[in-house]
Amino acid sequence: MRRSWIPVVILWVAYSVLIIVATAQFTWFPEQWASEAEVVDEAMLLLQYLAAPVMGLVLAVMTWSVIGWRSEGGAHREDGAPLRTNRTVVTLWLVITSALAIYVVINPGFVGLAEIRGEPTQDYVIELQAQQFFWEVTYENGATALDELVIPEGKRVRYDIISKDVLHSFWIPAFRIKIDAIPGISTTTYATAEAEGTFEDDVNLRVQCAELCGAGHANMAIPIRVVSDAEWNEYIGELADNG
Ligand SMILES: [Cu+2]
Structure with a gap:
């Protein structure tokens, strides 16, 4: 050999x-x-x-x-000698991998x-309910929204995710967080937004469904707006009053 x-x-x-x-x-x-x-x-x-x-x-x-191991000039085209196992190589391969x-x-x-x-600690809790084919956001004060998700900058937010119908998946590409939305149970993940910004600044600032859930799956997304803590409290206050 x-x-x-x-x-x-x-x-x-x-x-x-x-x-x-x-x-x-x-x-x-x-x-x-x-x-x-x-x-x-x-x-x-x-x-x-x-x-x-x-x-x-x-x-x-x-x-x-x-x-x-290429064939030279068309000669020796018959099968080569059978290879036997090498215990050292096999053992090393198994151990290392x-x-x-x-x-x-x-x-x-x-x-x-x-x-x-x-760490099961958070400054705020935001609930998102997935449904074919939209997201319903519910804030701590009961205010709800369908058109956007507004997040306070610099605060650790716990996201409670539920589903009304089929499997969906809550995904924010800009935050790299993703968790399944499963009918019958509530799943949880956390994120701390580090800068103010909007979907217009970066298309990855959006909630996107990441589990094929039907014909409208690809469009099951809402834009995100990260604002200051004060602005956020004002926003959810107004939302509750109007709702
Ligand atoms: Cu989906």
């Missing part, structure tokens, strides 16, 4: 470095409008970097297979989730 592992290792390192350097040139993420978005984006970046050597290895083996999988489940998995929803 040819000693083909040395070029594979060289190719592996080269591909891994290339992938990491190339992907580091791009910013994949939309603008972060909430502190929770940083947690999610960091988790995504970590997975991106962990995936680079995995993809690098696949590319290295493929490249070397194409070059090193299992360890990596367990690691990402813990961090960023559990650690990240704990950062976003671990």
Whole structure:
């Protein structure tokens, strides 16, 4: 058997470095409008970097297979000798990939989730009811709205999500938070908006349904307006009076 592992290792390192350097040139993420978005984006970046050597290895083996094991001049086209397993390689593969999988489940998995929803404290609670095909927002004082979601800047808001009919999903792309809306139960997530802004500033400042729920699913979105705490209290006060 040819000693083909040395070029594979060289190719592996080269591909891994290339992938990491190339992907580091791009910013994949939309603008972060909430502190929770940083947690999610960091988790995504970590997975991106962990995936680079995995993809690098696949590319290295493929490249070397194409070059090193090509058929020369049409000869030797019969099957090669059967390959036997290599216990060391199999064991190492199992141990390393299992360890990596367990690691990402813990961090960023559990650690990240704990950062976003671990602390059951909030400044305000806003309830959103999903229904084919709109969102109904209910604020703490009972005021309701269908046309927009208004959020106080710098305050930690707990979102209680319910559904009136089928499965939906509450998603704010600019905040990177998402939680299913399930008929019969209430689900919860948190977000702290970090700057004032509107849907006109960034289309990701919207509540978007993220679970295919029927013909109007794609249009099941409402714009978000992040305002100062004082403005927010004024807004929900007026809304309650008018309602
Ligand atoms: Cu939907």
